[in-house]
Amino acid sequence: MMENKFGTQWKLRFYALVVGLLIVSNMTTFMFTTRVLVAQHPNGLHHLTGSLNDDQNVTKVLEETTAIPDTKTIFVITPTHSCVTQKIDLNSMCHTLMSVQKVIWIIIEDSQKPTDLVTKLIQRCNVEIVHLAIPTSSDYRAEKGKPAHSKSRGVEQRNAGLNWLRENYSSHNCSGVFYFGDDDNKYDLRLFEDIHNTQIASVWKVAWVGGLKWEGPTCQNGRATSWHSVFETELREFPLDMAGFAVHLCQLMKHPEARIGVNIHGDRSKGGHLETDFLQHFANKSSVECRGSESETYVWHSKTSSPSLYGEKNGHSSKSVETR
Numbered sequence: 001m002m003e004n005k006f007g008t009q010w011k012l013r014f015y016a017l018v019v020g021l022l023i024v025s026n027m028t029t030f031m032f033t034t035r036v037l038v039a040q041h042p043n044g045l046h047h048l049t050g051s052l053n054d055d056q057n058v059t060k061v062l063e064e065t066t067a068i069p070d071t072k073t074i075f076v077i078t079p080t081h082s083c084v085t086q087k088i089d090l091n092s093m094c095h096t097l098m099s100v101q102k103v104i105w106i107i108i109e110d111s112q113k114p115t116d117l118v119t120k121l122i123q124r125c126n127v128e129i130v131h132l133a134i135p136t137s138s139d140y141r142a143e144k145g146k147p148a149h150s151k152s153r154g155v156e157q158r159n160a161g162l163n164w165l166r167e168n169y170s171s172h173n174c175s176g177v178f179y180f181g182d183d184d185n186k187y188d189l190r191l192f193e194d195i196h197n198t199q200i201a202s203v204w205k206v207a208w209v210g211g212l213k214w215e216g217p218t219c220q221n222g223r224a225t226s227w228h229s230v231f232e233t234e235l236r237e238f239p240l241d242m243a244g245f246a247v248h249l250c251q252l253m254k255h256p257e258a259r260i261g262v263n264i265h266g267d268r269s270k271g272g273h274l275e276t277d278f279l280q281h282f283a284n285k286s287s288v289e290c291r292g293s294e295s296e297t298y299v300w301h302s303k304t305s306s307p308s309l310y311g312e313k314n315g316h317s318s319k320s321v322e323t324r
């Protein structure tokens, strides 16, 4: 009887020891995992810090790695217009940019004034955002009966983004890079490192544009050696997509004449020439910085497909799922 009682006590102590060891080893695993996360994703640090505040040691590790010497800001200019997929496109773009450090997201709506849908979405998005609105003028609106893409889209909205940059910054505080990031693309976070490293103007390939798996430059030692394109390749100095380049903010101050939709001679851009005409204000084929990966793509023009909503015509329309 006595022996049995002692046996039980020892067993209990043994179990307590095992449970204790398990807890400690779990904690170690947790801390190790966190360190790995930090090492692999230097961009997302400030968000991690917020959610792990109670563990002081983890916070300390985070603070140590957060400090990056370069203070350049990335300005992402995104034109947006009312359509069924607008909300989810902006939402997914928000999630991408939440993982990027020192980013300011300039959203320009194609509307008279900021809409409720976009305003509400922005309030929930943990990214520094500038919210602008400018309606497309009749000049750039597709004629009746012609498809929307018969006219260049987002021209006035992108220029409103550039104007905002010129109004709020000057040649004295232009430590930044701007990028035209449309909300119907998908992004690999490594793209933002390329954007961040831009000295004057950078280019890279974009997947699923121009009728190809990818369109854009092939790089050698940081310079573009050839261009992969099947659309007016000879007529375009830079045969690439809007998502295929970034420009240093100081360049915008240096070239006050540079606007989307106008070429270096001051003439209006032809269809499909917006990108090359704009970029030519800052660089030429031999001076442009060639970035990205040789074997991988960092940005895809994936486009969100519009859902089939034919049933809505029969009066089933529901306000609980806002689409526009």
Ligand SMILES: *[C@@H]1O[C@H](CO)[C@@H](O)[C@H](O)[C@H]1NC(C)=O
Pocket (backbone or CB within 6 Å): 057
């Ligand atoms: C946290 O760090 C302090 C000081 O570096 C150390 O004394 C302590 O043991 C650490 N705690 C854990 C749980 O690792």
Ligand SMILES: *[C@@H]1O[C@H](CO)[C@@H](O)[C@H](O)[C@H]1NC(C)=O
Pocket (backbone or CB within 6 Å): 164, 167, 168
């Ligand atoms: C940017 O410039 C505009 C126009 O000058 C001004 O209204 C706005 O307050 C500025 N915004 C910031 C954040 O400085």
Ligand SMILES: *[C@@H]1O[C@H](CO)[C@@H](O)[C@H](O)[C@H]1NC(C)=O
Pocket (backbone or CB within 6 Å): 168, 169, 170, 171, 172, 173
């Ligand atoms: C940049 O500098 C200009 C003056 O050169 C000033 O008006 C502006 O407020 C500054 N902008 C920021 C964001 O500090």
Ligand SMILES: *[C@@H]1O[C@H](CO)[C@@H](O)[C@H](O)[C@H]1NC(C)=O
Pocket (backbone or CB within 6 Å): 283, 284, 285, 286, 287
């Ligand atoms: C390209 O630009 C660089 C730097 O601005 C300049 O030195 C060079 O002459 C230009 N090349 C051509 C072919 O225009």
